[in-house]
Amino acid sequence: MSEAYIYIVTMAVVTYAVRALPLTLIRKKIKNRTLRSFLYYVPYVTLSVMTFPAILSATGSPISAAAALIVGILAAYFGGSLFVVAAGCSCTVLIIELFMMLN
Amino acid sequence: MRKRNYFKGLVDCLPIALGYYAVSITIGVAAVSSGLGIAEAGLASFTSFSSAGEFAGFSVIAASGSFIEMAVMQLIINARYILMSAALSQKLEENTGIIERLIMGLGVTDEIFGLSIAVPGRLSPYYTFGVISLTIPAWTLGTLTGAVLGSIMPDILISAFSVSLYGMFIAVFIPPARKSKIIGGLVVISFALSYIFNKLPMFDFISNGTKIIILTALISLVSAVLFPIKEEDDV
Numbered sequence: 001m002s003e004a005y006i007y008i009v010t011m012a013v014v015t016y017a018v019r020a021l022p023l024t025l026i027r028k029k030i031k032n033r034t035l036r037s038f039l040y041y042v043p044y045v046t047l048s049v050m051t052f053p054a055i056l057s058a059t060g061s062p063i064s065a066a067a068a069l070i071v072g073i074l075a076a077y078f079g080g081s082l083f084v085v086a087a088g089c090s091c092t093v094l095i096i097e098l099f100m101m102l103n
Numbered sequence: 104m105r106k107r108n109y110f111k112g113l114v115d116c117l118p119i120a121l122g123y124y125a126v127s128i129t130i131g132v133a134a135v136s137s138g139l140g141i142a143e144a145g146l147a148s149f150t151s152f153s154s155a156g157e158f159a160g161f162s163v164i165a166a167s168g169s170f171i172e173m174a175v176m177q178l179i180i181n182a183r184y185i186l187m188s189a190a191l192s193q194k195l196e197e198n199t200g201i202i203e204r205l206i207m208g209l210g211v212t213d214e215i216f217g218l219s220i221a222v223p224g225r226l227s228p229y230y231t232f233g234v235i236s237l238t239i240p241a242w243t244l245g246t247l248t249g250a251v252l253g254s255i256m257p258d259i260l261i262s263a264f265s266v267s268l269y270g271m272f273i274a275v276f277i278p279p280a281r282k283s284k285i286i287g288g289l290v291v292i293s294f295a296l297s298y299i300f301n302k303l304p305m306f307d308f309i310s311n312g313t314k315i316i317i318l319t320a321l322i323s324l325v326s327a328v329l330f331p332i333k334e335e336d337d338v
Contacts (some may be wrong), residue, residue: 004139011173023211090267
């Protein structure tokens with residue numbers, strides 16, 4: 001199935017171009033204030049948009065997922081590191097889903 | 104300094120690497136069921152390193168779609184990386200060379216972007232090199248595992264791994280939301296609009312990747328016009 005390799009190469013080339021070109025071509029500090037503000041807000045907005053509501057369907061049940069969301073927000077709000085917040089979310093899901101399995 | 108940044112990247116990305124390993128097991132299963140062999144599944148993950156992109160790509164392969172269709176599909180699904188890559192260009196140490204930038208380009212994913220933006224001050228490319236030298240192998244290995252073993256891993260473990268990815272997102276946007284009322288408000292608005300956009304059936308024809316692009320561009324643009332950052336603020 002050599003066609004498979006053409007598909008795979010097409011996927012890889014387009015994905016890489018999209019990722020690498022802006023990083024490589026934009027060499028200077030952008031002066032335009034609106035554009036700078038836009039790029040400043042992009043990360044927070046895009047991560048928020050990707051988190052909710054997608055997190056609700058990431059686990060076995062929306063209940064464990066919602067609990068993980070709340071634990072994650074609280075842990076991050078009170079200064080938990082990246083690892084602590086991520087592990088807190090995982091443990092919440094493990095505990096709640098184990099509990100649900102036993103019941 | 105380079106060594107230190109490299110190892111800091113290696114350590115910081117540990118939860119991402121674990122999460123990637125778990126998530127890519129599903130990718131491996133999807134690859135095999137679309138007709139790819141085990142080695143081809145591994146190769147696709149090693150070279151594309153993109154969950155949504157690969158899922159969509161496998162659906163094109165399964166349907167024997169054209170190569171043009173594949174290219175357009177990948178462009179649309181991964182278009183948000185254009186914004187992320189542009190944002191990273193402003194965060195990067197200014198003397199970073201072209202080769203270093205080209206290597207960094209391999210590692211622009213949602214999670215690695217989140218991690219990189221959270222680094223205080225300027226971003227060293229060696230930090231990213233540390234991150235990708237663990238996460239790309241984890242992604243590839245997970246895919247191979249999924250392709251070989253199918254889905255015998257307990258669901259509960261997959262759930263726990265998958266949610267840790269979102270935990271990492273949360274750890275990036277909550278601390279600045281606590282400090283800045285504007286970012287806090289943006290997070291709430293983003294959650295609300297994203298929920299509406301995903302639940303209303305009239306938007307079902309738009310893919311998830313495209314929804315993320317539209318919402319990100321719209322909300323960030325309105326914020327940039329209404330609340331421009333001060334000149335001395337660093338992006």
